[in-house]
Amino acid sequence: MPTISADLPFFSLIDGPTPLQEMNGLRNALLSEIKDCPRLFVKRDDLTGLAGGGNKTRKLEYLIGDALAKKATDIVTAGAIQSNHARQTAAAAAKAGLQAHLLLFDTVSYDGPAYRVSGNLLLDQILGAKVRIEDKHADALAVFEEVLHEITANKGEAYVVPVGGSNAIGSTGYAAAFLEIEAQANSLGVTVSRIIHATSSLGTQSGLLAGRSLAKSPFAIESINVAHETQDTLVDKTLELANATAKRIGADPIHAADIHADFRHLGEGYGLPTEGTISAIELVARTEGILLDPVYSGKAMSGLISKILAGEFGNDETLVFLHTGGMPGLFAYPDQFGKT
Numbered sequence: 001m002p003t004i005s006a007d008l009p010f011f012s013l014i015d016g017p018t019p020l021q022e023m024n025g026l027r028n029a030l031l032s033e034i035k036d037c038p039r040l041f042v043k044r045d046d047l048t049g050l051a052g053g054g055n056k057t058r059k060l061e062y063l064i065g066d067a068l069a070k071k072a073t074d075i076v077t078a079g080a081i082q083s084n085h086a087r088q089t090a091a092a093a094a095k096a097g098l099q100a101h102l103l104l105f106d107t108v109s110y111d112g113p114a115y116r117v118s119g120n121l122l123l124d125q126i127l128g129a130k131v132r133i134e135d136k137h138a139d140a141l142a143v144f145e146e147v148l149h150e151i152t153a154n155k156g157e158a159y160v161v162p163v164g165g166s167n168a169i170g171s172t173g174y175a176a177a178f179l180e181i182e183a184q185a186n187s188l189g190v191t192v193s194r195i196i197h198a199t200s201s202l203g204t205q206s207g208l209l210a211g212r213s214l215a216k217s218p219f220a221i222e223s224i225n226v227a228h229e230t231q232d233t234l235v236d237k238t239l240e241l242a243n244a245t246a247k248r249i250g251a252d253p254i255h256a257a258d259i260h261a262d263f264r265h266l267g268e269g270y271g272l273p274t275e276g277t278i279s280a281i282e283l284v285a286r287t288e289g290i291l292l293d294p295v296y297s298g299k300a301m302s303g304l305i306s307k308i309l310a311g312e313f314g315n316d317e318t319l320v321f322l323h324t325g326g327m328p329g330l331f332a333y334p335d336q337f338g339k340t
């Protein structure tokens with residue numbers, strides 16, 4: 001079994017592997033609508049354990065490790081107002097004794113009453129991050145420079161984490177996650193055919209592809225787009241990031257044919273849940289007791305369910321849904337629920 005070099009800077013934030021669980025309740029519910037259904041597992045990266053959990057914590061183990069190796073004192077990152085990435089960065093920085101600065105851009109045209117008050121934003125403030133909320137038309141570069149200038153003026157050393165933690169350093173966390181999933185599937189004696197997950201800033205997808213290449217594994221990575229308007233930019237950017245990650249961990253190059261991205265489930269755009277998103281969240285909550293989120297994992301699950309109902313998978317397949325977290329986001333969208 002290949003591994004990722006222990007020489008890469010790393011700051012531990014997660015205790016041991018997250019669970020890989022079978023979803024029989026969901027499968028049985030789907031079997032009331034179709035004759036047969038693949039076996040369904042869920043990889044619980046919502047349980048990474050840091051301040052509400054989620055996929056960014058795996059990336060932050062490498063990013064904060066790098067920041068500490070570079071003697072940083074302050075971490076600067078950006079995202080949407082309900083960014084799970086920003087919340088996990090605030091928590092990781094707190095644990096590492098660093099000051100987080102979150103630049104949150106009001107880019108999602110969602111007008112619910114809680115969106116600009118509750119959910120991740122509330123947690124960012126509790127976690128002690130310095131939060132700046134900027135208009136969607138703000139000059140992002142100028143805002144960044146202003147914050148970097150403030151940090152330098154206070155004799156701090158800034159470390160910038162890209163949006164979503166998605167560079168080759170952060171994506172290394174998902175290469176490691178791929179190896180973890182494969183090892184867990186092997187020990188359960190199951191042969192996985194595909195891993196299905198939500199993709200946005202592409203670090204999770206790129207890391208999984210790099211890990212798959214390192215392991216020379218046949219599992220397909222099926223990425224459900226929740227953010228990109230066009231297919232070309234997603235494929236090009238994923239190839240670039242996946243190959244940079246592969247290079248960093250000593251894996252073979254990734255090819256365009258390895259990228260499977262499904263564009264049918266975005267709806268009106270990033271941060272805007274579809275009807276399918278809401279019903280997928282309710283179905284999984286009511287059959288598995290698992291909470292998905294309105295922006296990413298609920299939309300990806302809605303995609304997975306519609307693919308299963310359309311017979312896109314073989315009945316002898318075993319699918320792993322990667323639960324990337326985001327549950328605090330539910331509290332930003334209360335007006336979407338309670339209708340059924």
Ligand SMILES: *Cc1c(COP(=O)(O)O)cnc(C)c1O
Pocket residue numbers: 054055056084085164166198199200201202203204205293296297324325326327
């Ligand atoms: C950020 C995020 C994703 C997408 O991961 P990327 O690496 O940005 O593509 C999926 N689910 C949740 C809950 C997230 O917060």
